[in-house]
Amino acid sequence: MNLINVQNLDIGYEGQIIAHNINFKLEEQDYLCIVGENGSGKSTLVKTLLHLLKPISGTIELNGIKGSDIGYLPQQSTIQKNFPAKVFEVVLSAFANQSLWPFYSKEQKLKALNALEKLDITHLKDKSFKSLSGGQQQRVLLSRALLASRSILLLDEPVNGLDAKATHNMYKLIEKLNKEDGISIMMISHDLDSAVKQAKHILYLGKKVFYGNVDEFANSKLYQYLQGM
Amino acid sequence: MLKSVFSKFILASVLLTCSLNASSNEYIDLTKLNNIMLYSFASQLALDGESYLNSTIKVRGKFERIKADEGIGANEYYYAISIYDTTMCCVQVIELQFSNSNLLNSIKNNDIITVEGIYSKQDFDGLELFYLQVTKLM
Amino acid sequence: MLQIFDQIILYLQYPFVIYAIVVAVLISLCSALLGVTLVLKQFSFIGDGLSHVAFGAMALAAVFSLTNSMIFILACTILCAVLILQSSQNSSIRGDAAIAMLSVGSLALGYFLMNIFATGPNIAGDVCATLFGSSAILTLSKFDMYLSIALSILVIFCYICLYHKIFAITFDENFAKATGLSVKFYNLALAIIVAIIIVLAMNLVGSLLISALVIFPALCAMRICNSFLNVTIVSCILSIICSLIGIFASIIYSTPVGATIVMVDIVAFIIFYIISYVKVRI
Numbered sequence: 001m002n003l004i005n006v007q008n009l010d011i012g013y014e015g016q017i018i019a020h021n022i023n024f025k026l027e028e029q030d031y032l033c034i035v036g037e038n039g040s041g042k043s044t045l046v047k048t049l050l051h052l053l054k055p056i057s058g059t060i061e062l063n064g065i066k067g068s069d070i071g072y073l074p075q076q077s078t079i080q081k082n083f084p085a086k087v088f089e090v091v092l093s094a095f096a097n098q099s100l101w102p103f104y105s106k107e108q109k110l111k112a113l114n115a116l117e118k119l120d121i122t123h124l125k126d127k128s129f130k131s132l133s134g135g136q137q138q139r140v141l142l143s144r145a146l147l148a149s150r151s152i153l154l155l156d157e158p159v160n161g162l163d164a165k166a167t168h169n170m171y172k173l174i175e176k177l178n179k180e181d182g183i184s185i186m187m188i189s190h191d192l193d194s195a196v197k198q199a200k201h202i203l204y205l206g207k208k209v210f211y212g213n214v215d216e217f218a219n220s221k222l223y224q225y226l227q228g229m
Numbered sequence: 230m231l232k233s234v235f236s237k238f239i240l241a242s243v244l245l246t247c248s249l250n251a252s253s254n255e256y257i258d259l260t261k262l263n264n265i266m267l268y269s270f271a272s273q274l275a276l277d278g279e280s281y282l283n284s285t286i287k288v289r290g291k292f293e294r295i296k297a298d299e300g301i302g303a304n305e306y307y308y309a310i311s312i313y314d315t316t317m318c319c320v321q322v323i324e325l326q327f328s329n330s331n332l333l334n335s336i337k338n339n340d341i342i343t344v345e346g347i348y349s350k351q352d353f354d355g356l357e358l359f360y361l362q363v364t365k366l367m
Numbered sequence: 368m369l370q371i372f373d374q375i376i377l378y379l380q381y382p383f384v385i386y387a388i389v390v391a392v393l394i395s396l397c398s399a400l401l402g403v404t405l406v407l408k409q410f411s412f413i414g415d416g417l418s419h420v421a422f423g424a425m426a427l428a429a430v431f432s433l434t435n436s437m438i439f440i441l442a443c444t445i446l447c448a449v450l451i452l453q454s455s456q457n458s459s460i461r462g463d464a465a466i467a468m469l470s471v472g473s474l475a476l477g478y479f480l481m482n483i484f485a486t487g488p489n490i491a492g493d494v495c496a497t498l499f500g501s502s503a504i505l506t507l508s509k510f511d512m513y514l515s516i517a518l519s520i521l522v523i524f525c526y527i528c529l530y531h532k533i534f535a536i537t538f539d540e541n542f543a544k545a546t547g548l549s550v551k552f553y554n555l556a557l558a559i560i561v562a563i564i565i566v567l568a569m570n571l572v573g574s575l576l577i578s579a580l581v582i583f584p585a586l587c588a589m590r591i592c593n594s595f596l597n598v599t600i601v602s603c604i605l606s607i608i609c610s611l612i613g614i615f616a617s618i619i620y621s622t623p624v625g626a627t628i629v630m631v632d633i634v635a636f637i638i639f640y641i642i643s644y645v646k647v648r649i
């Protein structure tokens with residue numbers, strides 16, 4: 001079953017189209033990498049998928065899920081890197097929109113603990129977020145994203161700024177979530193080579209839009225052209 | 230725990246403020262106060278005169294003969310003690326009225342004087358004006 | 368030492384001193400609460416800008432001889448807070464430029480009006496008092512005092528209710544939006560709360576010094592605390608303590624209330640800075 005079905009989508013701001021005629025599907029347990037040059041509209045697509053921006057035309061069909069059911073891992077800002085907060089507080093903030101009552105319930109706290117456990121960072125629960133390494137911080141934010149959804153994760157350049165070891169660990173973790181926990185992954189990436197290794201489908205945004213499974217993409221002239229660049 | 234401490238604090242403040250209405254018929258010696266307190270007190274006498282009505286007040290300050298330039302009794306002179314704040318840019322006046330004209334005549338304009346009197350009010354066409362009825366000159 | 372104690376006891380007998388202390392504590396508490404968010408969102412200059420707007424509004428109120436000017440000032444400041452926020456959403460006039468325009472414009476307009484329509488002999492004094500808060504907190508009318516207390520309690524109540532949402536939009540606005548949180552609404556609510564606190568704090572430390580009341584306790588707490596909750600609590604407690612020390616020192620030594628409180632805040636910051644420096648070395 002397709003979780004997300006995007007057809008003839010044009011995206012942009014205030015009437016200005018940045019990318020057009022985007023067509024792709026996200027199936028259950030899918031692994032989609034969204035690649036493209038800077039300015040090609042990757043972050044605009046992210047915002048549109050999350051219903052933060054209206055599509056200029058075309059449709060985004062969601063089957064069985066709401067827009068806020070997509071677990072989002074945004075790029076980190078400098079504010080966050082130095083933010084005085086405990087890891088547990090950060091993870092719990094996934095539930096901020098869910099109650100009027102100024103306290104989190106036992107259930108919510110339990111769910112948060114489970115998310116931490118799933119990513120092997122329970123021991124970091126009471127540590128200060130700013131004292132963690134880049135890789136650890138991304139794990140914390142990933143567990144926060146998991147709390148927003150059990151079925152889809154949208155990751156915006158999750159290995160940006162991480163060293164080689166942390167990058168490798170992150171990719172392994174995402175793979176585990178995809179294969180063992182059945183979570184569909186949409187990942188924005190700059191790293192074409194890793195994308196081709198990890199993903200099942202590729203969506204390329206540029207002068208032309210390409211969508212297909214990863215083997216098609218690897219054998220395409222487009223990929224050869226991009227590799228040569 | 231924090232919530233209970235906080236709510237107790239609020240309760241205590243409310244109780245304290247309720248019990249602390251300035252009672253009339255008090256003797257208030259303003260000469261013991263430092264400048265900022267004296268200035269603040271003089272402001273309170275003007276803002277909240279009702280609370281200090283009929284209290285006996287002793288105050289020291291500059292005696293001035295002031296011409297009222299607008300409003301009630303415009304262009305008439307009245308007497309007052311001027312209290313300046315520390316930077317000398319703001320002034321509060323406490324109007325003085327003398328029943329004994331000898332007392333009044335013994336004071337020169339701009340003298341620093343100490344007086345004691347009863348805080349009273351008078352009605353000028355519906356407007357309440359507070360003043361100090363001078364009983365003693367020290 | 369005993370003499371100081373006697374003096375304090377003497378002063379505490381006057382109701383307006385007690386009221387001043389209660390209002391000061393509440394205002395410091397509110398400023399500290401908002402200070403944490405403003406500092407982290409790098410929005411501290413909004414406090415400064417709005418305080419100048421409040422000064423302008425106060426001058427307007429004096430020109431029109433409004434009694435209970437505080438309501439008028441609140442209305443103007445809240446309106447400007449909303450305008451500033453709206454302008455930061457559009458890119459035509461950027462946030463900080465909008466704040467600068469409103470801020471400096473209000474200051475100039477305020478002083479200009481006060482001189483043209485000289486409503487009393489105390490122009491220099493009024494300006495000084497409003498800008499620097501020399502003894503304004505001790506000369507509050509009963510109405511102003513009740514209003515300050517009511518508004519402070521309202522602000523504290525709102526903050527507690529919205530605590531998690533404020534955390535969410537301070538830490539990560541993008542993620543908060545994605546979970547469906549109406550970030551626009553909460554930023555607006557924040558701006559209004561900030562406006563209210565600015566107007567209240569004008570009575571305590573004066574327009575020009577409000578930023579200190581908002582920023583210093585938060586900065587101190589962030590030096591030594593690791594969780595957002597702790598930072599919030601410590602900055603509130605610290606702010607209250609510094610204000611109490613400041614007020615008592617000023618009524619004992621006859622110094623201007625606003626400047627004294629800020630001096631205490633600065634000393635506290637130096638102390639906390641040293642503590643955190645030593646902590647790192649150990």
